[in-house]
Amino acid sequence: MILILASILFLTGYGALITYYWLSWKKIKPVTAGDSIAQTAISVIIPARNEATNIAALLEGLLTQDYPRHLLEIIVVDDHSDDDTAAIVRNNFPEVHLLSLQQDAINSYKKKAIETGIAQAKGRLIVCTDADCIVPPNWLRTIEHCYRQTNAAFIVAPVVFTTGKSLVQLFQQMDFMVLQGVTGASVTQGVHAMCNGANLAYERSVFYEVNGFAGIDNIASGDDMLLMHKIAQQYPHRIRYILSQDVIVSTAAMPDWKSFINQRIRWASKAKYYEDKKIFGVLLWVYITNCLFLLWPLLAIITGSMFYIAGGLLVWVSKTLLELPFYAAVARFFNKQHTVRYFFFFQPLHVLYTVIAGFMGAFGKYEWKGRKVK
Structure with a gap:
């Protein structure tokens, strides 16, 4: 009876949360640059560690942007790469500023790399992406248009x-689209906001106004969300989300389960550092809900009881029905409607990884870019 009541309670709250995200996503107004003429100097900052196989494709995409060259600065910060990343940039892209990270034995190399790049940047607007990404031709022009039209301090x-x-x-792609939908909905509503460091922008002056990564520089992850929360405390009404296919940055999914779990543990590890207790409360509610979802099939396996088997199936179907409208709407934006057919079957896997990654993010360690991180 306790399990039934707890499941109903948490499932109801979870359903209300997902419905809120869905309705909020549907209200986001699309952004288009149209014939807008760029006026803002931009510095693109790219931290790179062992990205010899990817960095050239990104830089070629940046150098062919529909953006005035005199307003564009590209800075690559090499983070102790032991492959040809730096040599590729130096020998093939003379227009790109190449810096080398000097600091060693720190817990957040990526933050230090971004900070190093910003210290040398001249642009008014800092745009961040990752070295393994591909950017569309109108990426910068659309971001700049949003910046001028909305007076944004931070753009997601x-x-x-x-x-x-x-x-x-395939599972990663689908799971990540859900996270992107939550990102767009939450940023637009101004609550428990999320973002991803592969595609964001902020005013250089605002970065220094909030003292950059000071206070969060000892945390391995969080160069995106933790910085956004610092800026949101100062400028709560100047955080914007761009809903436009012209700014979708693409990056390859992790190649195997181990690297995927490591990535998700890294993302989950910053949750305990959120100062906004509403964010932590939502994450905790979602985590407990998934633990309850997992408990039903575990009890079914242990006891063999039809009661728990039937309950597990009911929970599986209920979770799918609650999430499906939201997922379908986000999948349409990304032109991934074909993935909807797999949504029901991936539910048990999603619950299992959420519980594992959440626990390990709070109490465990992970490996990233060849480094062991706490």
Whole structure:
């Protein structure tokens, strides 16, 4: 009886939360640059560690942007790469400023790399992406248009995973689209906001106004969300989300389950540092709900009872029905409608990884870019 009541309570709250995200996503107004003429100097900051296979494609995409060259500065900060990342930039892209990260034995190399790049940047608007990303031709022009039209201090934009045919990559793509939908909905509503460091922008002056990464520089992850929360405390009404296919940045999904779990643990690890207790409360509610979802099939396996088997199936179907309208709406934006057919079947896997990654993010360690991180 306790399990039934707890499941009903948490499932009801979870359903209300997902419905809120869905309705909020539907209200987001699309952004288009149209014939807008760019006026803002932009510095694109790219931290790079062992990205020899990816960095050239990104830089070629940046150098062919529909953006005035005299207003564009591209800075790559090499983070102790032991491959040809720096050599590729130096020998093939003379227009790009190449910096080398000097600091060693720190817990957040990426933050230090971004900070190093910003210290040398001349642009009014800092745009961040990752070295393994691909950017569309109107990416910067659309971001700049949003910046001027809304007076944004911090801009969040969409990211999508490209995939092969493997199960793990398809699952990642679908899971990540849900996170992107939550990102767009929450940023637009100004509550428990999310973002991704592969596609965001902020005023250089605002970065220094909030003392950059000071206070969060000892945390391995969080160069995106933790910085956004610092800026949101100062400028709560100047955080914007861009809903436009012209700004969708794409990046490859993790190649295997181990790297995928490591990535999600890294993302989950910053949750305990959120100062906004509403964010932590929502994350905790979602986590407990998923633990309850997992408890039903575990009890079914242990006891063999039809009661728990039937309850597990009911929970599985209920979760799918609650999430499906939201997922379908986000999938349409990313032109991934074909993935809807797999949504029901991936539910148990989603619950299992959420519980594992959430626990390990709070109490465990992970490996990223060849480094062991706490």
